[in-house]
Amino acid sequence: MTGDTVRIAAMTAGHADQVLDIYRLGIEEGQATFETQAPTWAGFDAAKLPGHRHVAVDTTGRVLGWVAAVAVSDRCAYAGVVEHSVYVHPEARNRGVGSALLAALVSSTEAAGIWTVQSGIFPENTGSLVLHERAGFRVIGIRERIGRHHGVWRDVVLVERRSPIIT
Ligand SMILES: CC(C)(COP(=O)(O)OP(=O)(O)OC[C@H]1O[C@@H](n2cnc3c(N)ncnc32)[C@H](O)[C@@H]1OP(=O)(O)O)[C@@H](O)C(=O)NCCC(=O)NCCS
8 A cells, every 4th residue: 555645535335345344354453343343334324423434545545544433322411422433454554544534533523513522442452542642532441341352351441532622
């Protein structure tokens, strides 16, 4: 993969195969998520908020990574709280793609009046912890043995970014 200019675009159904492939690659590495297999596009499409899914593409249109968010609750008090996922193709990492995707998510969510973006990160996922810290997320705490992953209880670091402009 080249180091060509990266562009952020709205995720569409045309990106589906590449988005799900990148998701699958991240899942297979074992440190990204409790999920053990990628969803279908229909399942992904139904779950993710339409205005807050973005892809990073190179100059040829190849998808380098994606970010997407879901609502955390249907309670009114939490209407402005979402949880996101961010995945970058293994060959496109460590050159700012993840940071660009998080910046796009912060921008789209703030424009929509969403005040908190959160995520859960395995403590072993150093890359994601650094990425989120750089993007202004803070660590809320560690949820101990919160879920089983391939039969093993795992901790999750809860991180969030509270928008300073939504008051
Ligand atoms: C986590 C992930 C999205 C990071 O994407 P990326 O495009 O490589 O991130 P960036 O290049 O924008 O790096 C952002 C910062 O994190 C740092 N970073 C990235 N990966 C790192 C690693 N493995 N170890 C230490 N620091 C790392 C970068 O150096 C950079 O810091 P800087 O601003 O000081 O230069 C990517 O590694 C990935 O897709 N992993 C698999 C899926 C996953 O774990 N998703 C997150 C689930 S919570």
